[in-house]
Amino acid sequence: MDLEDQGRIKELAEAHGKDDLVVLLGAPTTESSQVQFETVTTGDPSYAGPLAGVELGLPAYHVFEPNVKAAIDPDQYAENIEVLEMGLDADAIVDALAGMRAG
Amino acid sequence: MPTNRPVIRGAATALAHTPGMVRYGSKPFREAKAEPEFLAELTRGLWSYDEACRYLPNQVFIGSQAPARLWEVEQPWFDKLADADGGEPPFGHILEERRFLALLACADPFKHVLLRERFWEEMGPVMEAAPLTAPLASRTPALLTDAQMDTELESPNSLPLFTAGEGAPVGVVKTGHSEDEALSASVLLENLCCKVSGTLAVHELLNHVDGLGLGDVDLVLSCSEEAVGDRYQRGGGNMAKAIAEFAGCDLGTGIDIKDFCAAPIPAMVIGASLVESGVFENVVVVGGGSLPKLGMKSLYHLEQGIPVLEDALSAVAVWIGRDDGKSPTVNLQAVGRHPVKAGAALDKQFRELVLEPLRRLEWGVDRLDRVVTEVHNPDITVSAKAGDVAARNYKMMAAMLAMAKEIDKSDIAGFARAKGVCGYAPTQGHIASGFVYVPHALREMAAGDIRNCMLVARASLFLGQMTELTDGMSVLIERNGE
C-alpha cells in the first residue's frame, strides 16, 4: 500500500483508536485487496511503510462484501457499484477477504 | 479530390533501452535514498540490450511481431525470450543505451549534460555512422577530461550518468539553477530524456513514411508526461517546440497538450481538427518517454526474482495530414468525451468514451472492429499485484456494454479477444493509452484485417490533487473510403 496512505492511517488510528474506525476498500484485484486488508489489520506485508510490524487490527471491508452491500441503499448500489462488481472478479475478492479473516 | 479531411498518414515508435537510467526512475530513486544497497540489487536485475531486443512485448512495440502473437505465447513472456529478428523493425528501432546517453548531451543547448571525453571519442563515430543518430549528433557536446569529471561528480547537486554494464560514469548532469527546483539536475534529465526519445520517434516517422520531410512539418503537438519550466512557471512548456527544433523541423512550431496519460488522444483530436480547419497542413503528434516511470514496479520484480522490466523509454509519433485518398481517416464526428458529471467509475467512463460515440454514429458494437485502451504489458503489472490492466479494462467495457444491452452477457468473456488487444506497452501511461497501437492499426487497416479502430485513453487527474475527477477521450480511426 502507498506509504503516504499508511502514514495517514497510522495517525488516524493513534488519534481515534481502532474501535471508532472502519476501512472500506475498492481495490480491483484479490491480491491488492488482500495487501490492503493485511496492511490495516496485521501490518504492511512489504515491510516498507509506516505500518510495517504495526498490528492496527482495524475492521476492514471491501465494498463488494455482502455486509457492506447490505448497508448501502440498493438504488445507490445499482447506480454506482453494480456494473463495477460485474466487471471485476468480485466473488474472488469477497472469498479472499473472508479467507483472511478466518485466518 | 484532396480535401482537408484529416487522415493518419504514418506512425512510428522509438524505444530507448536505458537500464543505467532506471536508478533515476521515481521509485528506484526514492528507494535508493532510503536504502543505498538497493542500487546493487537493482543493477543485478537489469537486462542487457540483447535481452531487451528478444523480449516479445518489445518486438510487438517496434512492429517486428503482430499483437496477435501475444495471445499465442503463454504469459509470462520474460522467461521466453525469442531470437532477435535481424531485419529492419517496421515501426522503429530499439536504441542502445550508450547512444541514448550521448544524445542527451547533444540535445542539451545549455550544456548541463557533460560527457566524459573518452566516451564521446568512442561514441562520436558510432553516432555518425547510424542514419537515425547522425543528424542529431552533428555537433560535439560539452566534454570533460577524467579529472574534470571527478570534480563535477563531487557536487551534491549533480547526477552521474551510468551505463548498466559499466562502473564509471560516462557523463554528468549539472543543476540548471542552484535555487530552482524546477531546474534541478533530475528535472533537466527527465525533460531531456523526453526530448531525445520524442525526437527519435519523429525521425523514425520521417524515415518510415513517404511525403513528409523535415520542412513539411507545420506543427508538433507533444503529449508527453514531463513538465518543462522554471520556478515562476513550472510546467510552462514547450516540449513540442524543443523536439521540433532538435528534430530539425525548422519551419514548424510546437505546443504541448496536457491531460495526464490521456493526452495523446486530445492531442490527436486537436491535431486532426487543425488539419480539417486548414490552420495547419501537417501535424506531428509526439509522446516522448517518461523517466520517472522507469523501475516503477522494480521492488516487486526484484522481490520475485524476475528482471526489472521497466527499463526502456518509449516514444510514439503520428503524422496527421490532409486526405490523400488512401490513409485512414480520423472521424471527428465520433470523439468520445468525459463530462464532469460522468464521475470517476470505470464503467461510467467507458459508457461516455465508447458507447456514447457509437450511439452518436448509430453504430452497433458489431460494426466496431477494434477498440484499444491502456495496453500495459501484463508481465510488469501482474507481478506487481496490479493485475492485467488491459484484460480488466476489456472486461469492464464488456460488462458496461452488456448492461446497456449492446452485447449479450455471454459475450463478456470473449470481448477482449474479439475486439481488443493483449497488453504489451511499457508502463509509460500516455504511450500505453491506445497511442502505441496507432502504427499497428494503420498496418492492420492497410492489410484489410480491420475496418476501424477506436482508441480510448483515461487520465487519473486526481493524482494532481486539484480535482477528484478522472478524464478521458476516445477517437475513431477508419479505413479511407469506409
Add this chain to the structure above:
Amino acid sequence: MSAEPITLNGKKLIILGERDGVPAPVIEQAIAGLGGEVAYAATQCFV
C-alpha cells in the same frame, strides 16, 4: 442474501479506492447517509 449490514453510524471512515476498481468518490457517494464521517479518502492509480 441475509448478510448482517455493517454499522457505519458514528464511525470514522478510511476509504481506499482504486482507479480500476471502485474509486474513493464512488464509495463516498454510495455510503453517504449511513452516518459515517469520512476521515480519509484516497484513490490509487497503479499504472
